[in-house]
Amino acid sequence: MxxxxxxxxxxxxxxxxxxxxxxxxxxxxxxxxxQVVVVVSAMSGETNRLIDLASQxxxxxxxxxxxxxxxxxxxxxxxxxxxxxxxxxxxxxxxxGGQVGIQTDSAHTKARIQRIETDDIQADLDxxxxxxxxxxxxxxxxxxITTLGRGGSDTTGVALAAALKADECQxxxxxDGVYTTDPxxxxxxxxxxxxxxxxxLELASLGSKVLQIRxxxxxxxxxxxxxxxxxxxxxPGTLIVAEEEEEASMEEPLIxxxxxxxxxxxxxxxxxxxxxxxxxxxxxxxxxxxxxxxxIVQNVAPAGDYTDFTFTVAKNDFKQTxxxxxxxxxxxxxxxxxxxxxxxxxxxxxGVGMRSHAGVASKMFRVLADENxxxxxxxxxxxxISVVIDEKQMELAVRALHTAFGLDKDSxxxx
Amino acid sequence: MxxxxxxxxxxxxxxxxxxxxxxxxxxxxxxxxxQVVVVVSAMSGETNRLIDLASQxxxxxxxxxxxxxxxxxxxxxxxxxxxxxxxxxxxxxxxxGGQVGIQTDSAHTKARIQRIETDDIQADLDxxxxxxxxxxxxxxxxxxITTLGRGGSDTTGVALAAALKADECQxxxxxDGVYTTDPxxxxxxxxxxxxxxxxxLELASLGSKVLQIRxxxxxxxxxxxxxxxxxxxxxPGTLIVAEEEEEASMEEPLIxxxxxxxxxxxxxxxxxxxxxxxxxxxxxxxxxxxxxxxxIVQNVAPAGDYTDFTFTVAKNDFKQTxxxxxxxxxxxxxxxxxxxxxxxxxxxxxGVGMRSHAGVASKMFRVLADENxxxxxxxxxxxxISVVIDEKQMELAVRALHTAFGLDKDSxxxx
Numbered sequence: 002m003x004x005x006x007x008x009x010x011x012x013x014x015x016x017x018x019x020x021x022x023x024x025x026x027x028x029x030x031x032x033x034x035x036q037v038v039v040v041v042s043a044m045s046g047e048t049n050r051l052i053d054l055a056s057q058x059x060x061x062x063x064x065x066x067x068x069x070x071x072x073x074x075x076x077x078x079x080x081x082x083x084x085x086x087x088x089x090x091x092x093x094x095x096x097x098g099g100q101v102g103i104q105t106d107s108a109h110t111k112a113r114i115q116r117i118e119t120d121d122i123q124a125d126l127d128x129x130x131x132x133x134x135x136x137x138x139x140x141x142x143x144x145x146i147t148t149l150g151r152g153g154s155d156t157t158g159v160a161l162a163a164a165l166k167a168d169e170c171q172x173x174x175x176x177d178g179v180y181t182t183d184p185x186x187x188x189x190x191x192x193x194x195x196x197x198x199x200x201x202l203e204l205a206s207l208g209s210k211v212l213q214i215r216x217x218x219x220x221x222x223x224x225x226x227x228x229x230x231x232x233x234x235x236x237p238g239t240l241i242v243a244e245e246e247e248e249a250s251m252e253e254p255l256i257x258x259x260x261x262x263x264x265x266x267x268x269x270x271x272x273x274x275x276x277x278x279x280x281x282x283x284x285x286x287x288x289x290x291x292x293x294x295x296x297i298v299q300n301v302a303p304a305g306d307y308t309d310f311t312f313t314v315a316k317n318d319f320k321q322t323x324x325x326x327x328x329x330x331x332x333x334x335x336x337x338x339x340x341x342x343x344x345x346x347x348x349x350x351x352g353v354g355m356r357s358h359a360g361v362a363s364k365m366f367r368v369l370a371d372e373n374x375x376x377x378x379x380x381x382x383x384x385x386i387s388v389v390i391d392e393k394q395m396e397l398a399v400r401a402l403h404t405a406f407g408l409d410k411d412s413x414x415x416x
Numbered sequence: 417m418x419x420x421x422x423x424x425x426x427x428x429x430x431x432x433x434x435x436x437x438x439x440x441x442x443x444x445x446x447x448x449x450x451q452v453v454v455v456v457s458a459m460s461g462e463t464n465r466l467i468d469l470a471s472q473x474x475x476x477x478x479x480x481x482x483x484x485x486x487x488x489x490x491x492x493x494x495x496x497x498x499x500x501x502x503x504x505x506x507x508x509x510x511x512x513g514g515q516v517g518i519q520t521d522s523a524h525t526k527a528r529i530q531r532i533e534t535d536d537i538q539a540d541l542d543x544x545x546x547x548x549x550x551x552x553x554x555x556x557x558x559x560x561i562t563t564l565g566r567g568g569s570d571t572t573g574v575a576l577a578a579a580l581k582a583d584e585c586q587x588x589x590x591x592d593g594v595y596t597t598d599p600x601x602x603x604x605x606x607x608x609x610x611x612x613x614x615x616x617l618e619l620a621s622l623g624s625k626v627l628q629i630r631x632x633x634x635x636x637x638x639x640x641x642x643x644x645x646x647x648x649x650x651x652p653g654t655l656i657v658a659e660e661e662e663e664a665s666m667e668e669p670l671i672x673x674x675x676x677x678x679x680x681x682x683x684x685x686x687x688x689x690x691x692x693x694x695x696x697x698x699x700x701x702x703x704x705x706x707x708x709x710x711x712i713v714q715n716v717a718p719a720g721d722y723t724d725f726t727f728t729v730a731k732n733d734f735k736q737t738x739x740x741x742x743x744x745x746x747x748x749x750x751x752x753x754x755x756x757x758x759x760x761x762x763x764x765x766x767g768v769g770m771r772s773h774a775g776v777a778s779k780m781f782r783v784l785a786d787e788n789x790x791x792x793x794x795x796x797x798x799x800x801i802s803v804v805i806d807e808k809q810m811e812l813a814v815r816a817l818h819t820a821f822g823l824d825k826d827s828x829x830x831x
Contacts, residue, residue: 058432
């Protein structure tokens with residue numbers, strides 16, 4: 002007998018028929034003798050319907066009231082799923098986040114879980130009940146309803162799994178696992194049977210949006226085995242584990258996956274006076290405007306008096322960032338020439354294997370050169386190499402790297 | 417400065433525009449310096465939408481889960497109204513029934529309020545906030561969400577008014593008050609400026625469905641001044657007060673209103689052996705089948721050995737009741753002849769004035785006789801006389817009585 006926490010997203014519970022199918026799936030686990038806690042999202046479309054109602058009433062809605070409003074979406078799904086389980090003869094009880102003891106801070110619309118009181122859930126499980134929990138929500142110390150931000154149901158699932166010491170947290174979604182890269186861009190993309198938390202974090206933050214990044218962090222921190230599966234078809238999915246649990250082997254692939262995005266734009270300040278604190282003088286005003294910066298590269302010019310400073314921001318922050326640099330930063334620094342490029346893409350190789358293997362970067366650059374792809378910017382971490390290239394060449398780069406690093410479906414697999 | 421509890425029903429909050437109009441109305445009271453607690457229903461149609469979803473999943477839905485489900489409707493409205501008030505610059509906070517301390521028993525879908533903790537509401541009011549409460553709901557001692565049954569938002573409003581010792585509980589609805597009878601049947605029907613709780617109870621239970629009967633009982637018990645008003649147009653509405661507060665005067669009309677219904681059917685057992693306990697032997701099996709009985713009349717036959725027993729049930733319980741009488745009751749009693757009539761109507765005169773005036777019944781019978789309306793059954797209480805007549809003659813009877821008892825618009829009014 003194992004204890005599973007199973008999370009079903011909005012598409013997986015998007016209709017009466019889908020909710021019944023989820024109940025069937027949960028029943029199969031119960032019939033095998035397992036204990037099950039189910040975390041559900043709002044039915045797809047419901048959260049947007051509620052937000053739309055609010056926006057017709059108040060264009061600057063108060064966060065506390067928005068949480069009060071949108072948290073109803075998950076509550077509806079949780080009771081409907083409990084009713085579907087009852088119809089199948091499965092004992093089940095639904096709870097809101099607050100009822101089930103999910104305590105958060107008071108940061109409405111983006112609250113963080115502080116503690117979970119599991120006594121009541123454990124008592125229900127021991128009593129043979131399936132516990133159905135409305136995802137994405139909790140209560141603060143004052144009893145106000147809070148939400149964890151979009152996609153927060155994943156976080157609810159992982160947090161409950163950690164608190165209950167569940168054997169596995171299963172995230173059911175509309176894809177059947179984590180892929181080496183986006184199958185829509187590279188037809189040879191392959192589902193990974195396993196991946197480390199670290200790799201998953203790099204892939205998630207870079208564009209392979211399967212799981213909410215906070216949920217993966219949470220799973221890593223509390224050592225919760227996390228599995229991504231399809232709610233529409235049976236299959237083993239992808240298991241995400243803390244690295245230390247993974248058996249390192251010579252067959253381990255260098256690279257686990259390739260992430261890419263064309264949603265960023267690049268800004269460069271050329272010939273900036275190289276004075277102390279130049280980076281903070283450039284980035285300070287941008288951070289003050291709540292603009293997030295991704296890659297940063299700084300080169301000191303040979304002469305040593307001037308520096309070139311390049312960074313990327315989201316494309317829709319490009320114009321505002323350019324204005325801040327032109328109007329505030331350059332005058333403050335006493336010089337510098339501004340260049341911007343909106344037509345870029347970022348392509349990243351991710352894999353814990355590259356730590357112990359030299360030459361991943363050089364091989365990457367050679368593969369791109371062979372395809373006549375010019376590299377505009379590079380940044381690296383221990384398990385990731387990212388390059389910025391021309392947006393038009395993004396898909397070509399992804400496919401060439403996918404083949405060159407042995408990720409294609411028809412390559413020998415380590416699974 | 418007064419403290420008002422204002423309840424707005426489903427039609428009054430049925431759209432974004434209506435919710436904004438409610439916010440305008442609440443703001444006017446705040447601008448006059450009053451404290452306001454608002455109780456809201458679900459947007460019209462929403463509760464039915466949720467029930468329909470549930471019925472597609474489970475044809476015998478569990479009451480606890482239904483409460484979890486449908487209580488979201490009022491929660492949505494409460495947050496939307498708070499957002500609408502914020503938009504107008506009015507400080508407001510929304511609460512679920514549970515958050516605001518409405519404790520009920522555990523009778524899901526028809527829970528009864530046991531106590532209300534008003535400290536938090538009072539603190540918000542003293543802080544200048546409008547308190548918006550999701551109607552129709554509470555929590556039991558275990559923290560499960562309960563609902564008070566359909567129309568329960570009225571009860572929430574009155575209970576909050578009682579607990580807060582509010583100056584008035586205002587029930588905003590789609591009619592502008594309580595009428596002497598249904599204006600759709602009698603064009604001369606007239607809005608009453610005042611009515612006693614007792615009269616209102618008789619009128620409500622007989623078909624003038626303006627307020628939930630439990631709310632009126634509650635108002636009477638806790639001496640809460642209750643006013644029914646239109647949420648669509650301004651006006652004084654109808655004030656419902658405990659009788660002792662009303663100044664009895666000679667001008668007080670005999671009759672306050674005329675209620676009527678054609679939703680009942682009549683059953684008669686003729687020539688039943690008149691043995692002890694015959695009434696319970698007849699009605700016991702019917703009560704066991706959860707069929708509600710309204711009027712009961714028993715006549716002992718002149719000879720003394722036999723009795724005629726007549727009662728009314730809802731029309732859609734008629735066939736089942738007839739079967740129970742035929743198959744169980746008559747064999748058990750050892751005799752009796754069954755008659756049934758589905759084509760009846762009940763017309764009732766209601767008024768505390770009739771207590772001190774003899775002759776109301778005889779006048780009523782004479783008016784009906786003048787119209788050639790045959791009376792099939794009579795029952796009376798201190799402030800009500802009900803007659804059962806042929807369904808086809810119902811409207812004629814209502815109009816004739818309305819005129820005869822001086823209720824018509826063009827009569828001299830005591831207002």
